[in-house]
Amino acid sequence: MDRVKGKVAIITGAAGGLGKAQALLLAREGAKVVLTDILESEPKATVEEIRRAGSEAIFVRHDVTSEQDWAEVIKQTLTSFERLDVLVNNAGILISKAIADMSLEDWRRVTSVNLDGVFLGTKHAIGAMKKSGGGSIVNISSVAGLVGMAGDSSAYAASKGGVRLFTKSSALQCSTLGHDYKVRVNSVHPGFILTSMLENIIRKTAENTGCTYEESRKIREDATMIGRLGTPEDIAYAVLYLASDESSYVTGTELVVDGGYTAR
Ligand SMILES: NC(=O)c1ccc[n+]([C@@H]2O[C@H](COP(=O)([O-])OP(=O)(O)OC[C@H]3O[C@@H](n4cnc5c(N)ncnc54)[C@H](O)[C@@H]3O)[C@@H](O)[C@H]2O)c1
Numbered sequence: 001m002d003r004v005k006g007k008v009a010i011i012t013g014a015a016g017g018l019g020k021a022q023a024l025l026l027a028r029e030g031a032k033v034v035l036t037d038i039l040e041s042e043p044k045a046t047v048e049e050i051r052r053a054g055s056e057a058i059f060v061r062h063d064v065t066s067e068q069d070w071a072e073v074i075k076q077t078l079t080s081f082e083r084l085d086v087l088v089n090n091a092g093i094l095i096s097k098a099i100a101d102m103s104l105e106d107w108r109r110v111t112s113v114n115l116d117g118v119f120l121g122t123k124h125a126i127g128a129m130k131k132s133g134g135g136s137i138v139n140i141s142s143v144a145g146l147v148g149m150a151g152d153s154s155a156y157a158a159s160k161g162g163v164r165l166f167t168k169s170s171a172l173q174c175s176t177l178g179h180d181y182k183v184r185v186n187s188v189h190p191g192f193i194l195t196s197m198l199e200n201i202i203r204k205t206a207e208n209t210g211c212t213y214e215e216s217r218k219i220r221e222d223a224t225m226i227g228r229l230g231t232p233e234d235i236a237y238a239v240l241y242l243a244s245d246e247s248s249y250v251t252g253t254e255l256v257v258d259g260g261y262t263a264r
Contacts, residue, residue, distance in 0.1 A: 017195030094153060146256065198229070
């Protein structure tokens with residue numbers, strides 16, 4: 001209990017999947033949470049759930065590709081909670097198409113949400129964190145940002161690889177070797193985590209290869225060393241660690257939470 005007590009955390013893409021699990025866990029561990037998303041009803045319901053459990057939370061509608069929206073999110077966070085300690089750049093999309101079939105528009109949409117969004121969030125959070133005496137930025141990348149993936153996820157992989165090295169460069173800039181903002185920046189690299197995003201991939205692979213949903217799912221389970229898909233809570237605990245002061249000596253690193261998928 002209380003691993004992030006008193007901290008104020010923004011979580012983007014908090015409508016469901018990994019973002020919702022992070023919001024619930026950080027709130028349970030004492031943080032005041034700002035849930036943001038382009039969707040409204042789901043994160044608003046999570047805000048109510050957090051409040052019923054006795055913690056504080058607000059929702060701000062937010063498109064991570066909009067710099068104006070970012071300014072508003074930071075403003076509303078400071079108005080409600082007077083400080084910012086943690087930003088989780090979690091929002092992300094996957095458009096799965098073969099390179100030969102992918103339009104430049106699709107490519108730009110993926111890189112805009114997954115990479116521009118992380119840049120804008122980092123840019124806007126740094127100022128507020130400096131005023132709070134420091135902070136922790138956690139960027140949700142992917143195993144697709146570490147190793148090449150079979151399947152049609154080139155734009156996604158490029159964006160997530162970009163997040164990985166943007167994270168390390170941000171960590172350097174924010175440290176004593178750079179501007180000494182006292183802001184730590186790390187990336188988390190989930191493997192196959194059962195959310196709507198992965199369910200869509202499993203379904204699409206099944207359609208393309210003629211196997212069943214269960215067979216398509218089993219291929220992913222068997223590709224791990226643990227022998228199962230991950231849960232949103234598996235990732236939320238990694239985020240909690242990086243958000244908390246338990247990781248005060250950790251910056252510029254990549255925390256891989258993939259059941260051993262990339263260890264081979
Ligand atoms: N599920 C996995 O297996 C897996 C693996 C590796 C990485 N990830 C990453 O984890 C993060 C969360 O994914 P998830 O599995 O929970 O997927 P999800 O689709 O359930 O959640 C993504 C959220 O981002 C929101 N979003 C999309 N575009 C947005 C925008 N422009 N502005 C603000 N919000 C926007 C969506 O509304 C949604 O709530 C993503 O960055 C994803 O790439 C997921």
